[in-house]
Amino acid sequence: MTLFVDMDEVMADTYAAHIAQYNLDYDEGLTAAECHGQEVWQSVPFDRRESIYRHTSLEGFFRALRPIKDSQAVLKELAQKYDVYIASAAMEFPVSLREKSEWLDEHFPFIHWKKRILCGDKHILKGDILIDDRGYNLEKFEGRPLLFTSPHNIGTNGFERVNDWQEVAHKLL
Amino acid sequence: MTLFVDMDEVMADTYAAHIAQYNLDYDEGLTAAECHGQEVWQSVPFDRRESIYRHTSLEGFFRALRPIKDSQAVLKELAQKYDVYIASAAMEFPVSLREKSEWLDEHFPFIHWKKRILCGDKHILKGDILIDDRGYNLEKFEGRPLLFTSPHNIGTNGFERVNDWQEVAHKLL
Numbered sequence: 001m002t003l004f005v006d007m008d009e010v011m012a013d014t015y016a017a018h019i020a021q022y023n024l025d026y027d028e029g030l031t032a033a034e035c036h037g038q039e040v041w042q043s044v045p046f047d048r049r050e051s052i053y054r055h056t057s058l059e060g061f062f063r064a065l066r067p068i069k070d071s072q073a074v075l076k077e078l079a080q081k082y083d084v085y086i087a088s089a090a091m092e093f094p095v096s097l098r099e100k101s102e103w104l105d106e107h108f109p110f111i112h113w114k115k116r117i118l119c120g121d122k123h124i125l126k127g128d129i130l131i132d133d134r135g136y137n138l139e140k141f142e143g144r145p146l147l148f149t150s151p152h153n154i155g156t157n158g159f160e161r162v163n164d165w166q167e168v169a170h171k172l173l
Numbered sequence: 174m175t176l177f178v179d180m181d182e183v184m185a186d187t188y189a190a191h192i193a194q195y196n197l198d199y200d201e202g203l204t205a206a207e208c209h210g211q212e213v214w215q216s217v218p219f220d221r222r223e224s225i226y227r228h229t230s231l232e233g234f235f236r237a238l239r240p241i242k243d244s245q246a247v248l249k250e251l252a253q254k255y256d257v258y259i260a261s262a263a264m265e266f267p268v269s270l271r272e273k274s275e276w277l278d279e280h281f282p283f284i285h286w287k288k289r290i291l292c293g294d295k296h297i298l299k300g301d302i303l304i305d306d307r308g309y310n311l312e313k314f315e316g317r318p319l320l321f322t323s324p325h326n327i328g329t330n331g332f333e334r335v336n337d338w339q340e341v342a343h344k345l346l
Contacts, residue, residue, distance in 0.1 A: 004297075091287070091289045091290075092287075094271050094274040097271045097274060097291065098271050101264065101267040101270060113265050113293050114293030115294075117264075117290065117291070118290070118291040118292070119291070120285065120290070124290065124300055125297055126297050126298060126299030
C-alpha cells in the first residue's frame with residue numbers, strides 16, 4: 001500500500017513559524033489562538049498580508065521548522081507497514097527545495113530520497129492514501145484522502161479527518 | 174492526456190556536461206564518440222569514476238546544462254495539446270533542486286511550477302505517457318513509455334524508442 005504524506009502543516013509546523021516570523025518582523029504578539037480557523041495571513045492587518053507570503057522565500061525559513069508532534073515516531077512505524085512517500089507542493093518556493101531535503105535528512109532520515117517528492121499540483125500521484133491539510137490536494141486523489149487538521153482547515157468539510165498523529169496511528173497501524 | 178517528461182538527458186544535456194567537467198578536472202580530451210554506448214563514468218579510468226559521480230554535487234553543474242536540441246520548441250507545442258509535467262529524479266542530488274527550478278524558469282518558462290516534479294523513483298506517477306532515458310523509470314509506468322535515446326542507452330531494448338525531439342513531435346503532435 002502506497003501512503004503519501006504532505007510536509008507543511010502535517011509533518012512540519014509551518015503555521016507556528018509564520019506567526020513567529022510575523023511577530024519578529026513587526027514586534028507583535030500574535031498568538032495561534034487569534035489565528036484559529038483561518039490562515040495566518042488572514043489574521044494580520046491587510047497591509048501586512050503580503051509579508052506573510054514572503055516568508056516562503058526567506059533563506060532558512062523551511063529549514064528551521066519544528067516537526068509536528070508525534071510525526072516522527074508514527075511515521076517511523078508507518079514506514080514499516082506502508083510504502084511511505086513524502087509529497088510536498090514545494091515547487092512554488094524554490095528556496096525551500098534544498099532546505100526541505102536537508103530537513104528530511106535531519107528529522108526523517110528513515111525516508112530514503114527515492115521516497116521524496118517535491119511537486120506542484122498533486123493530481124499526478126498514484127497511490128492508496130494521501131494525508132494532507134489542503135482540500136484542493138485531496139479532492140482529486142483517487143485513493144483514500146485524509147484531511148490532517150490544521151488551524152486553517154477546521155471549517156473544511158467533506159473529508160475523513162485526522163486531528164493529530166495519534167489519530168493517524170489509530171486509523172492506519 | 175498527461176505527458177511526463179524527464180529532464181536529464183531528455184531536456185538537458187547532462188551527458189555532455191559530465192564529459193566537459195571531466196576534461197576540465199583532468200586536462201583530458203575525452204569525446205562523446207569515445208563514450209558511445211555506455212555511461213560517461215564507464216568511459217574513464219577506474220580510479221576516476223567516483224569523480225564523475227561527484228559532478229552531481231557541484232554548485233552550478235545542473236544550472237549550466239544546455240537544453241537538448243529542439244526540446245524547447247517541441248515541448249512548447251506539446252504543452253498546447255497535452256497536460257505536460259516535468260518529472261526529474263532529482264532528490265538524489267540536493268544541490269540540483271533549486272538549480273533545476275531556476276533552469277526551467279530560464280529555458281522552459283511556459284512550464285508552470287505546478288507542472289514540475291522533483292522526485293525519487295517514478296513509480297508513483299499516474300498518467301498516459303512518460304518520456305525518459307532510463308529503463309528502470311519506464312518499466313513500472315502504467316501508461317505508454319517512450320525511451321529517449323541517449324549515448325548510454327543505445328543497447329537498451331524492449332521499449333518504444335524516440336531518437337530525438339523531432340521524432341517525439343512526429344509521434345505525439
